[in-house]
Amino acid sequence: MNQQQTPTKGTEGRTDGAQGTIRIHHSNRWRVVDIAVASVIGVASAVIYWVVAIVTTVPWSLLDGIIPGLAGILNGLYLFAAPLAIVIVRRPGAAIYAEVVAAVLESLLGSQWVPVEVFLIGLLQGAMAELVFALCRYRRWNLPTVTLSGMAAGFGCWLYTFCTHLQAISLAGPYGLVYLVTTMISGALLAGVLVWYLYLAIARTGALDRFESGRLPRADKEEGTVE
Numbered sequence: 001m002n003q004q005q006t007p008t009k010g011t012e013g014r015t016d017g018a019q020g021t022i023r024i025h026h027s028n029r030w031r032v033v034d035i036a037v038a039s040v041i042g043v044a045s046a047v048i049y050w051v052v053a054i055v056t057t058v059p060w061s062l063l064d065g066i067i068p069g070l071a072g073i074l075n076g077l078y079l080f081a082a083p084l085a086i087v088i089v090r091r092p093g094a095a096i097y098a099e100v101v102a103a104v105l106e107s108l109l110g111s112q113w114v115p116v117e118v119f120l121i122g123l124l125q126g127a128m129a130e131l132v133f134a135l136c137r138y139r140r141w142n143l144p145t146v147t148l149s150g151m152a153a154g155f156g157c158w159l160y161t162f163c164t165h166l167q168a169i170s171l172a173g174p175y176g177l178v179y180l181v182t183t184m185i186s187g188a189l190l191a192g193v194l195v196w197y198l199y200l201a202i203a204r205t206g207a208l209d210r211f212e213s214g215r216l217p218r219a220d221k222e223e224g225t226v227e
Helices: 032-055 057-066 070-078 081-089 094-110 115-135 143-164 174-203 212-218
Strands: 014-016 021-023
Touching: 032 057, 032 070, 032 081, 032 094, 057 070, 070 143, 070 174, 081 094, 081 115, 081 143, 081 174, 081 212, 094 115, 115 143, 143 174, 174 212
Parallel strands: none
Antiparallel strands: 014 021
């Protein structure tokens, strides 16, 4: 960039050199604003999850009637809280925190599932989504990583379902494989690709200027690697 930019108060980063190059300095330390935003994402996701559970009852049955396991393509609608929270907040545990908040609140709203089960599957999905970023040492913030995070959350969803409700069905059988593939594809697209572009759209409005995640898109860098 040719024009020098001064970091907004409270943001992470500094401007170095005559050309005003923005250097992002990553910190794993949570701030109050990080907790607040991760909580908002969790609460909003809970409401969406609750609505999705109501409106997808019929489509779920129809898809499973066409091909057993095909309904897994809808599971991505329950997976986006974790990848969205961590790509915005960029703190260890953000994915788990947001997904657990969403699960707890969804239960309080009146989920059709047992509250303990909602909590456990939310915890597992959040942990799997978090694992991808942990393996990258919380330094890779780009479309492929977020997509993998969505897929990992989908795998967690599939794993919990088969370990708790579908033990009588072979994991390697037609239903098990179809459900696994459709759930992971749904996670990749809805909780991965869609989340990435939603994050970019939010960041470019300036709403995330107090976050590390808001500075790279504002600098017209769609793929950020923290060094």
